[in-house]
Amino acid sequence: VAARRIILELVVAGHPLECSACAQAGRCALAGYCRAYGVRESRFAGERRVYPVEGGNPFIVRDPNRCILCGKCVRACAEITGREVLDFAYRGFSTRVAGFGDAALLQSDCDFCGNCVAVCPTAALTARGQVPEKLVRTTCAFCGTGCNLHLGVRDGAVVGVVSDDEAPANGKALCVKGRFGWDVAYRPGRLTVPLVRRSGRLEEASWDEALDLVSRRLGGVRRERGGFAAIGSTRCTNEENYLLQRFARAVMGTNNVDHPAGSRYTGGGVMTNSIGEIREAGLLFLLGSNITASHPVIGYRVRQALRRGARLVVADPRRVELAGEADRWLRLKPGTDAFLINGLIHIVLAEGLYDAASVGPDTEEFAALARSVAPYVPEYVSGVTGVPAEDLVAVARLYAGTDRAMIIYGSGSSDQVYGAATVAAMVNLALVTGHLGRAGAGVNPVRGQNNAQGASDMGVLPGFYPGYRRVDDPEIRSRFAAAWGVALPETPGLGIPEMFAAAGRGEIRAMYILGANPVLSNPDAALVESGLAGLDFLVVQDLFLS
The missing domain is CATH 3.40.50.740 (Rossmann fold)
Structure with a gap:
């Protein structure tokens, strides 16, 4: 106990103690520990850091003077979102948390998800808005991920959003829309009368x-x-x-x-895996979705899987953000997704890469499928899709040879002329390779809207x-x-x-x-x-x- 008091005194030696005027008053973890251990002031007087408060950000107020260098924001940025915008800069007494080149958040690659705010134990990082009187649990309405969160309410109006630690899909994690888009309810133009x-x-x-x-x-x-x-x-x-x-x-x-x-979605568009299982996949095959923009929290899960050693294949005409992190980027021509997937099935069957144990009891019309994909030889599919034949072969072998491979697809693949055929082909590919019915392996649509x-x-x-x-x-x-x-x-x-x-x-x-x-x-x-x-x-x- 005495050692803990000493540590707390060392921490607050350089920390402002105007707790009553602090934005985190009543919610500050540091203040809570100080009360618990009877620390009201520090014996260790000395020089204090004085930094300007970064207040020009429309979402986050950053006060480096209140930072205790716990590193939680650094880890949240790296381990939750995978962006690694924040890190420790300088050395010794001058150490501080900063973006690259000590730039303000507005001048960094920060996407303002606010997950650093959610884990900050002091008022070094706070969200703009009023302090709520109560919290109301609800579900985010921006995309189909289904993130749970708490709406902060004051005087009958929403004034902010607070993470829900027990949320099954997202935990503390939210994206910029979920954490800071709450003011849409009060935007000009909102209809209030018929x-x-x-x-x-x-x-x-x-x-x-x-x-x-x-x-x-x-x-x-x-x-x-x-x-x-x-x-x-x-x-x-x-x-x-x-x-x-x-x-x-x-x-x-x-x-x-x-x-x-x-x-448009086969099987009603149901995911065969939970969002949490994405981290367990050995290979992620992403089609028709700029997932880090459209479903950021699922994008976090993808990056977490990559940090754990998962491989990534991206099939998209655009160079989406994750294409730069992929093992293979298949830049197919728009609208040719069904040809691409059927071509992969052809290679799997032609090279004997299919899972015989799954094909027998779990599927029907296997012979009919083999006949239907017989024309989709790599050279033909390459000519239609624009994807090199050697890339098709490499991806088919990688997908079939991985123990747990997961397909994640968005509206870019399903909302096209051959959308239904594309989704059916994805399911067929997963079935013939045994990538269904197991944790970390399946076919998962990411829906464009929340319900x-x-x-x-x-x-x-x-x-x-x-x-x-x-x-x-x-x-x-x-x-x-x-x-x-x-x-x-x-x-x-x-x-x-x-x-x-x-x-x-x-x-x-x-x-x-x-x-x-x-x-x-x-x-x-x-x-x-x-x-x-x-x-x-x-x-x-x-x-x-x-």
């Missing part, structure tokens, strides 16, 4: 007026059996998406319901009820009809592209769009605009004008 179009202009209306108008117009479409379609949201909750699809089916009598991510999976799970799909129950199965349909107390349509509905094509032909008269912007999310914007122009009535429920 808008109704009168004489070609959107004007404010009361809730009663807006709801009466929607009820009357949609009721008319239902009575006249005019066409109706609903588009759900990949950013809304499961409950909201469930209600939308039930409204479309049980009230409007149609299965014309879909969401922007739709049914793309939930929208599918809740039945916002033209051919499926909640839980992926088929709408054209009489037994399943009768169960839902009994539960909802109404007869249900028998045939699958239209997906989003077909909805707008039908609207353009006058077959869809009204549409309800929940938290989506199909003009931006659909690859054929002209088709969407033409379909919208053909509608008699359009309802859009969103936070901002789209």
Whole structure:
């Protein structure tokens, strides 16, 4: 105990003791230890460091005078994010934590994730914003990773974000959007009252007026059996998406319901591995995703795996950030992902690299698969994709020969003309090599929005009820009809592209769009605009004008 007191006195000898005015007052780990061990001041008087406070950063306030050189921020930057922006600079009494060349964070390669702030035990690194009165646990809404966090609330308003140490997907780690993007709720332009179009202009209306108008117009479409379609949201909750699809089916009598991510993903887009298992992979095969930008926390996991010795293959037309750290970068031509994967399967089968133990009990139609990929010889695939044949062979051997290989793919691979074929080929590649059903080995989509999976799970799909129950199965349909107390349509509905094509032909008269912007999310914007122009009535429920 005496030794600990001495250490604390040495630490606070050069540390400001204005605790009541400190941004970390009541939360400072150093102050907590000093109280616990009865240290109120230091016997070791001497020269103190005096550095300027780095306050020009819009996210982080950095006060080197309060730094105790514990090194937690350095380790967080290196071991959590893998960026290694911070390190110890200078020597002896002049030692301090700094970026390269002692530059300010704004002039460094820092991406302002704030993970250094989360681990700092003092006020050397603090997030801008007010001190919260209470914390409310929630899930980040920016991407599909599913990070848990605490919203800091003061006077009924959100004033900041605090890491959730128990979060299963991310732990303390967050990205710049999750930690500092909370103010989106208060951005100018946020809609706070309903808008109704009168004489070609959107004007404010009361809730009663807006709801009466929607009820009357949609009721008319239902009575006249005019066409109706609903588009759900990949950013809304499961409950909201469930209600939308039930409204479309049980009230409007149609299965014309879909969401922007739709049914493009094999198996509903489910990851076969947990995010934590990424660190256990021996090889990571990344396709169609700039994951460090689109899903930064999963990008952290990838870098953590690389630090543990994992190999990395990146297939992307762009030189994404991780391409510079990859063992192989396959710079394929846009839209040729399916050819690439089928070419790898061909090499695996031709060279006998497939896993015979997995092919037998775990797969069907193996002979048919072999016949289908027979034309995809390396020279042909190289000509289509632009990837050298020797790189194709090397990657196929590496993937098949690694004990635990994991495919991670994004919308760059799935949201293209041959997207469904690409995803199916990825699954086939994993199956024939035995890279499914084990920790650290599998096929894992990273979804573009925070609840793309939930929208599918809740039945916002033209051919499926909640839980992926088929709408054209009489037994399943009768169960839902009994539960909802109404007869249900028998045939699958239209997906989003077909909805707008039908609207353009006058077959869809009204549409309800929940938290989506199909003009931006659909690859054929002209088709969407033409379909919208053909509608008699359009309802859009969103936070901002789209």
